[in-house]
Amino acid sequence: MTDKAVKLSIKSLFLWVVMSITTFSLAVLSSLAVYTQIKTYRHELESNALMLAKLVARSAATYLYDETPERIEAALSNLTAAEHVLNAHVYKAQNKSLAPQIFASYNKEGQLLLGGKENQLSALFMAPQLADNGKYLELSTKVFDTETNISLGWVYLRVSSDNFNQLVGKSIWLNLAVALALLAISFYSAVRMQRIVTGPVENIANFLQRTSRQRDYSARASGSTIKELDILADAVNVMLYRMQEYMQKQREAEEQHRKLNASLEDMVSHRTTALKDANQELIQTLEKLHQFQRQIVQNEKMASLGDMVAGVAHEVNTPIGLGVTASTMMLDRLAVIQKDFENKTLKASAMKRFLDESNENLNIIYRNLNRAAELISSFKQVAVDQTSETSRSFCVVQLVNEILLSLQPRLKKLKHNINVNCDPTLSVETKAGPINQILINLIMNSVIHGFESMEKGTIDIRVELVSNNKLKLVYTDNGKGIPPEIRKRIFDPFVTTKRGQGGSGLGMHLVYNLVTQALNGSISITGEEGDGVEFVIIFPVVNAKTSE
Template sequence: MPHLINTMSLHSRLVQSIMALCAIILLTVSTSIIYIVDEQGNKNIASETRAWANILASNSSVFLESENDNSQSKLKSELEKLISTTLINRIHVYRSNEDGSIEFFSSYNKNHKFPAISDKIDQISQLSTIHYEENHLELIVKIIEEQRTIGYLFIQSSLLKKQNFISKLIYVMFGFLIFVLILSFSISQWLFNKTNQPIAKLIEDVGQISQNKNYQTQLATQPYKELDILAKNINILLLRTDKHITTIIDEHQYALSQNQALENRLSARTDALKESNQELLSTLEKLHEFQGQLVETEKMASLGDLVAGIAHEVNTPIGLGVTASSLLADKLSEIKTAFEDKTLKSSQLKKFLTDSDENVSIIFRNLERAAKLISSFKKVAVDQSSAESRTFNVKGLLDEVLLTLSAKIKSANVTISVICPDDLDINSKPGPINQILINLILNSIYHAFEGLDHGTIAINVMNLSDQLHINYSDDGIGIDNSMKAKIFDPFTTTKRGSGGSGLGMHLVYNLVTQALDGHIVLEDDIEHGVSFDITFPVELAST
């Protein structure tokens, strides 16, 4: 969306610019004049004050040296006679004694209504130069007689007259500013009206051309040079626009004819492409069916490995049980014969009971081990063939898988370390988890530990934020860098031609991502072996 631009009319721009310029100039001039008048007024008052101070100090010296008791009142009368200006507000005369002290001698006050002020004896050094206050200025000068300081004269002059004059000057300037603004507004209105007429006519003509789309029309000559240049450029633009539109129409007609020919060719090619796509779809469906069959075959192959391992494991305890039961039957036959012949001895019976107890114990332990193996295999086989959710203990599931694969693990001399909480009960799909762990362990045995005397597998399980994290790692020969990028792709194997289908890790990937709705990552920054991080959502079983 384009940015909105705030526009202003030429009339407003012209009026505001002229009035602002006049106001700035007049304010600058007025401020300068007021400042100059104020500074000059201060200088004149300061000069006149200093002159009066020197005159009055000279006339006061006689009274300061007089021993007459009426000299103070006489000095006051003399000051009233001498001061003929309204500039001076107050006069203080101080006498300097021989001991260096200074005392008040006499004073003058322009108006008896003026309140008296305290003496300025403590400020003699500060007021030796003119000091400005809000409405007056103050000054103290020495009274010297025969190059000897006999006293001091304090004089206070009014600034009100100057301030009143400046106030009047401000009012005059303000009135003049209003007059100038009104005059500038009138002038700007007149200038705008003179300039706007040809502009309005030009806008009207351009609007008519745009509305009628008659780009061959030419604008008339304008009275102002700038507008005339604009009109000539608009005329050039109109001619080029008309030429461009004609070219576009011709190209559009040509494009229509080309599009029709292209549509005919495209229709023929589309028909051919539909036939090819149909063949490809049929081939793809067959490929998916074949891949599904291979995946099921891979599942059955892993189940076949479990059957072979369980058969080997079950064979040993059953064989021991058969041997113990045969031995027990032989012993029982001997005892029965001795009993029938009445040659049975107590020592012989005691030995038979001891041997029988040992054989029964052997039979029970081995049958119990075989039953446990068969039960674990049954649970793993049922879970592996089912994708339904149920509540189960994760540590128990791991133990059942390891017990089922114990024959493969022992024959490959592999040590498996499991870190999993004993009380971790979840609601999930044990079948896919069984299949994932079996495929990973068998993959390590067949590929990672090939040619090695011993191998180690670590399985670390934890639950974080309703996510079950399984880290599976081994210290085998690892995966070549060229194979890491496509380790989960179907038909990727390092045993091609040696019985490897290349679907083991692809099956693991599908089980994690589709059956468990999780994800699996191969860590590629480890030095030896492989490490898989598997994460999928679970629900903790309610206790």
């Protein structure tokens, strides 16, 4: 644990809690006591003053009725016995539209006659008020005729509140002194109680620190007179006992480990030597396996090329055979014409028929020789691309058409449709051979696997630029799709659905290697079983050109 963190001790926490609760309780109680005493003193002051005012009002009732102010003033002079009375005024009531008029007054020596109180009589009658920051108390009461109970006027009384303020001050100081004394007693009691509670805790803490430094787990903590601390001491002793057992077992285990390590060193040395030999043999076997795999992949490529050669050779035989037949017929007709010419029996009709037949045969020879030349040129370019790893510039549509033309011998007996969607002016520079082999493998996979038991399938090849230096090739078919257990391993070697039926399982593995290694691109597959398949191939190109 770090020493930078602020820590609270049980001592300070105990003192803070006890003193906070005590201070809050004393503050609340003292405030309530002071408030109650102030309220009592003020009630007493108001009661005494109201009693004097009522006495003055009762004695002034007869004099107000007789309108003899001298007698009222003589009666008011008796208020000199009440030292706290400063001013006493008797007001005579007028009609309702006029304010009461002062009739007689008493002013203590040194006090002036107060004026302007006529408008405050009703308010002071309802609630006496402390004036001039609490130095005086002002109140009023009505003067009634004792016989008719008719209001004759008002009595205004102003008394000093010095005695009230002195009592309030004494009460506050007394409560404050009592609170401080109780706080001192509480602090002393809290300190004593804190020592009783925290003393055993400190002893246990010191014991644990000493035990931790000395690592003497055989020591035991002493009990306490406090139940909870005694339980803590028992728990500490149980922990020390278990730690002592654990340390003993650890020492025994370390001893066993030392003996075991000593006996294992020779065994590890022998096993290491055997493992090195096994690893060397495994590396050699793995190299042979890779070599065998590369040989199989190369054989697969050459087998594909051989199948294409056989198909193109068969396809070339037809136009060449037609050309030979037409040329033989021309030679026969030429021999007949030459004989008639030599015998001078040549007729114009025979010459015309010869010319027509010659024109027809020469057209046949030209068309078939041109067809054979196209097939041979396409096959030558495809064969060069398949065996070459160099980059060249080419028109993408022309390359795809050449590939489809080379596959025509194998596809002409089938009713499948192949649609090519590409900008006819799109030209790029990249390796044509891998693209050639990729499309051939994908098309043949669709024909053999995807369109199995299908009379007419559709293949869509879409090529587009996704940026200035990336070409995207999307190959889709509407075949039966790929099962999920095969799709997740489709690019692994020797994965095929035609096991034992001539399928090597290297076609898609070859496609994956050509895309990722030869073209430095990526390939992904989507589609569910029964919904066909879609391959998305993206690879970099250079010098991409298009009319757009």
